[in-house]
Amino acid sequence: MNETVELAILSVQKANKSFCRFISANDVGATGSHQSGFYIPKGSAELLFDTPGTKGENKDKTINIKWQNDFDTISRAIYYGTGTRNEYRLTRFGKGFPFLNDDNVGDLFILSHIEADQYEGYVLSNDDDIEDFFTAFDLTSNETNKLINKTISVSAxxxxxxxxxxxxxxxxxxxxxxxxxxxxxxxxxxxxxxxxxxxxxxxxxxxxxxxxxxxxxxxxxxxxxxxxxxxxxxxxxxxxxxxxxxxxxxxxxxxxxxxxxxxxxxxFKIFDLKFEPQCITEDYKKPDFIFPGKKQYHDNNYDKAKLVFLASKTTCKDRWRQIINEADRIEIKHLFTLQQGISKNQLNEMYKEGVRLVVPKPYISSFPKEYQEKIFSLEGFISFTNSKQK
CATH class of the missing domain: 3.40.91.80 (Restriction Endonuclease)
Structure with a gap:
C-alpha cells in the first residue's frame, strides 16, 4: 500500500472528525465560477464549525492544514450565508498550491480535524490508492461527500x-x-x-x-x-x-x-496464459509448469521454440541443478525463486547450464549488478511467455 494512503488512513483513525469527497470542476474553478476552493456540504458543517451558519450572515475562521504530511497552509474555513448563497468552503491555500488544478478533478480529497484549528489534508489521485482508502473504511464511491463514520468501519x-x-x-x-x-x-x-x-x-x-x-x-x-x-x-x-x-x-x-x-x-490464470502444471515428460519427470502444455510438449511437430519451462523453488542455491533434465525438448529452463541474492560464480554456472532466474521484481536488486538485466521479474516472464503464445 502506498505510504500516502497509509498516512491518510492513520489521519482519519486518529481524528475527531473526517470527511472525503471527489474534487469537482467547481472546486478548481473550471466551471467559470469566480469561487474556487473545496466545497463542504452543509451536512458536514461540524467538521469546520461548532455551530451551523445562520442564513443572512457570513462567518469564517483561520485553520492550519498539513497536506500529505509534507507542507502547511494557513487557510480559511468560511460559511457564505448572505444573498442567495448558503454553502461552506475551504479557501486560501497560497500561490502554487498543487491540488486545485484541472488535473485534480476526480481526485479524492480527505480532510481530518485533529484538534482545535489543526487539520490534516490528503489528496489521492491513483485509482488503486483511492480503492485502498475506501477498503480501509468500508466505503464505496457513492458514500463520499460526507463525514466518514468510523464507528461502523472495519479495517482491512x-x-x-x-x-x-x-x-x-x-x-x-x-x-x-x-x-x-x-x-x-x-x-x-x-x-x-x-x-x-x-x-x-x-x-x-x-x-x-x-x-x-x-x-x-x-x-x-x-x-x-x-x-x-x-x-x-x-x-x-x-x-x-x-x-x-x-x-x-x-x-x-x-x-x-x-x-x-x-x-x-x-x-497465470488471471493473465489467461496456457499452461499445465506437473505434466509428465521424459523418465516420468514432472516439471512444475510447461507452457502451453503436455500435448504440445509431446508433439514433435509442435515448434519447440514456443515451449516454455518454469520451475518454482523457494530457495535454489543448491537445488537448481534438479531441474536441468526435467524437459529435454526445452533448452532454456526458467526458475522462479524467492531466493534473494546468489553469488556471481553460482549464477555463472546456472547460465552455462541454461538456467534463467525469475524473481519478484523487488528482489532483483539483491543480485550482482551485472546479472540484474538478465533476470526476469514475474511480470517480465509473463510478457515473455505471452509472446510465445501469440
Missing amino acids: ENKLLGCFNGFIALLNKSFPSTIDLANTSRTCFNTAYGITNKKVIAEPDKGLLQWLNAEYQLFKAIELEVYSENINVPFNNLDTLINFANTILNRRKSRAGKSLENHLAEV
Missing part, C-alpha cells in the same frame, strides 16, 4: 483476521490441504483489501508477494490453534520433543513449496 486487517478465524473454526484443530490453504488465504486477502484481477495484472509481482505473506499469516494462526495443547504441556522425553519438532518443520517446508506453485498458477 481486521477483515482479513476475521476471515482467517472463520476458516480456522471450521477446521476443528486440523490442517487443511495445501490448495485449500492457498485458495482461502488468497480469497480472504483479496476481499479484505479489495484486490481485483485488474490490480494483479497491473502489478503481478506485488500481488504474488502479498498472497504469499497472507498465506503465511494464516498458516501460523492454524499452527497455533492445532498445536496449542501440545506446547502448553511438558514433553515426557527428548525423543517425543524431537519428533514433534520435525513434524512441524516438515509440514512448513512442504507447505512453502506448494504455496508458491499454487499462487503462481493463479497469476
Whole structure:
C-alpha cells in the first residue's frame, strides 16, 4: 500500500472528525465560477464549525492544514450565508498550491480535524490508492461527500483476521490441504483489501508477494490453534520433543513449496496464459509448469521454440541443478525463486547450464549488478511467455 494512503488512513483513525469527497470542476474553478476552493456540504458543517451558519450572515475562521504530511497552509474555513448563497468552503491555500488544478478533478480529497484549528489534508489521485482508502473504511464511491463514520468501519486487517478465524473454526484443530490453504488465504486477502484481477495484472509481482505473506499469516494462526495443547504441556522425553519438532518443520517446508506453485498458477490464470502444471515428460519427470502444455510438449511437430519451462523453488542455491533434465525438448529452463541474492560464480554456472532466474521484481536488486538485466521479474516472464503464445 502506498505510504500516502497509509498516512491518510492513520489521519482519519486518529481524528475527531473526517470527511472525503471527489474534487469537482467547481472546486478548481473550471466551471467559470469566480469561487474556487473545496466545497463542504452543509451536512458536514461540524467538521469546520461548532455551530451551523445562520442564513443572512457570513462567518469564517483561520485553520492550519498539513497536506500529505509534507507542507502547511494557513487557510480559511468560511460559511457564505448572505444573498442567495448558503454553502461552506475551504479557501486560501497560497500561490502554487498543487491540488486545485484541472488535473485534480476526480481526485479524492480527505480532510481530518485533529484538534482545535489543526487539520490534516490528503489528496489521492491513483485509482488503486483511492480503492485502498475506501477498503480501509468500508466505503464505496457513492458514500463520499460526507463525514466518514468510523464507528461502523472495519479495517482491512481486521477483515482479513476475521476471515482467517472463520476458516480456522471450521477446521476443528486440523490442517487443511495445501490448495485449500492457498485458495482461502488468497480469497480472504483479496476481499479484505479489495484486490481485483485488474490490480494483479497491473502489478503481478506485488500481488504474488502479498498472497504469499497472507498465506503465511494464516498458516501460523492454524499452527497455533492445532498445536496449542501440545506446547502448553511438558514433553515426557527428548525423543517425543524431537519428533514433534520435525513434524512441524516438515509440514512448513512442504507447505512453502506448494504455496508458491499454487499462487503462481493463479497469476497465470488471471493473465489467461496456457499452461499445465506437473505434466509428465521424459523418465516420468514432472516439471512444475510447461507452457502451453503436455500435448504440445509431446508433439514433435509442435515448434519447440514456443515451449516454455518454469520451475518454482523457494530457495535454489543448491537445488537448481534438479531441474536441468526435467524437459529435454526445452533448452532454456526458467526458475522462479524467492531466493534473494546468489553469488556471481553460482549464477555463472546456472547460465552455462541454461538456467534463467525469475524473481519478484523487488528482489532483483539483491543480485550482482551485472546479472540484474538478465533476470526476469514475474511480470517480465509473463510478457515473455505471452509472446510465445501469440
